[in-house]
Amino acid sequence: MLIHPWDAADDTGEWQTWLRTRDFGQLTANGVNGGPPVVVPTHFLFDGDEEIVLHLARPNPIWAALEANPATVVSVHDDYAYIPSTWRSDSPDDGVPTSYYAAVQLTCRARIVDDREGKADILRRQLAHHQPDGGYGEMAADAGPYRRMLSAIRGLRLEVVDVRAKFKYDDRRPVELRERIRDALTGRGLPGDEGAKAQLIRRMTR
Template identity: 45%
Template sequence: MLIHPWDAGSDEESLAFVRANAFGQLIAGGRGRDVPVVVPTQFVLVDDRRVVLHLARPNPVWRAIEENPNVVLSVAGDWAYVPGAWKVMPGEGDPGAGIPTTYYAAVQLVCEATVVMDSEQKAEILRRQIADLDDRLVDPAEHVRLFSGIRGLELTIREIKGKFKYGGNADTEHREYVAKRLAERDGPGDAAALGHLQRRSSVSPS
């Protein structure tokens, strides 16, 4: 992932985004494969160096992890299309000549994967995963007879790569102009993108 200096996210900023967007792509390259195994999955960021999740036992990712425990957890979102006309302020020229872009956030966690087979450890992973989502469920250990159909996974984070592409290479005046347009359009993803833009550059849409 290309990360320009003006797009780079700190570890704190990147992990906060991952924590708020707990669904991503687990990528296991394995060894000698034409393409990696890519698995869409929910997960829990336990702390700043650990992620846990579970997957079905037949999932092809397990073989790839056996071959090579180094994996990437990729999370992206909060994206919004920025029309070219928004990049040209009034009086600067033809709005049709503006160059469009897409604002987005993306974080890639480079991790070492450890497969979890113990039933109690699987139950603890499941407890963490449902804790903030559904407080009506019984304790996962009540379903221990089904645990043979899943495996747990613990990811130890070795590197955090965060990219927050929200006009960081533009001057304040142009960022404020885009912020105003995002607030006016208020389409899917616009509020999240505006929040990142304001947080990262202290601009106002007013």
């Protein structure tokens, strides 16, 4: 991911705050024997600092990839919008369209979890995060409604070793232009426009 200086996160707190409210992304690993990368859309739980945990079905093709090479990337993007050329110029002859988006890519070292208690611990943490109001039964390695299902999954603990974060919202362009784009996003109302506008305003007024 190319990150120009003006698109970079101001500090660790900026991308951590953004990622704290997002828990779905793509887990990627190198393909085996020269094959294409393996990309798995998935929910995950990030502790905000050093570790991501998740689980996947045992037949998932990513296991072979991670067993061959434990290096992986969790990629998350959101608050995106297409910005037409006419919004970025007063002349139809020289306007250049662009994409607004926020993205965080976490490079990780994977450790596969196959023991029952380890998998149960990951599931307990994920359930507590994704269903904070409860509504699920006991999660234990040897008790509760899920104990027989543990053999169908494998767990993952991902140690975060590097983070790349990008907030692409025309930071190097004049405030007047960004205010015009803000107003245009308000009027268009496509999916993603409100999120992109919120990030544009935040970056513009920080």
